[in-house]
Amino acid sequence: MSTTKNSRYIKATPEVLYQAFTEPKALETWMAPGEMTGKMHSFDLREGGSYEMSLYYPESEKQTQGKSSNKEDRYKARFVELTPNKKIVQAITFDSTDENLTGEMIMEVTFTKKDKGTEVSIIFKNIPPGIKPEDNEQGTEMTLEKLAKYVE
Structure with a gap:
């Protein structure tokens, strides 16, 4: 199991950024890396609550690489800790039949x-063995870039 850490300085307050991480429409807008798109299926914002979301690969991408299906990464994120404007900890599980992509990955975000x-710092712990740490870091960088554009 691997760990990655990414950080980015963003010209926004911790309050604005925390809100971007805790609103379904905001997450749909910026959480999908690069040209991917997001769709929220369910959302329950409280410690112990969770959300279910899909990230879709663009049609222009010809390689099959989705964790859940050809063009989809579907996952469930459980809120382990919510400290407003300071920290969010989520336990993430991908919807996949590939054992190398299953298991609970921890995402810790600090503001x-x-x-x-x-x-904004994002640490991923217990990354499933089927996900290359460098791919996770690159995806997180692209996501932080979209987050900056969303809030700045």
């Missing part, structure tokens, strides 16, 4: 106020 913005 640290810096100057006129916020340092």
Whole structure:
């Protein structure tokens, strides 16, 4: 099981960023890396609550690579910890028949106020063996880029 860490300075307050991580429509907009798109299936914002979401690969991408189906990564995220404007911890499980993609992955997000913005750090722990750490880091970088564009 691997661990990755990505950080990005974003010109927004911790409050605005926390809200972007805790609103279904916002997550649909920026959570999907690159040209992927997102769709929220269910959402229950509370510690112990969860959400279910799909990330769809663009039709232009010809390689089959989805974790759940050809063009889809579907997952369930359980809220382990919600500390408003400071920290979010989620336990994520992919909907997959491939044992190398299953298991509970932990995503820990912290918001640290810096100057006129916020340092957003995302640590993934227990990354399933079927996901290359460098792919996870690249996807997280693309997601943080979309998040910055969404809130700035």
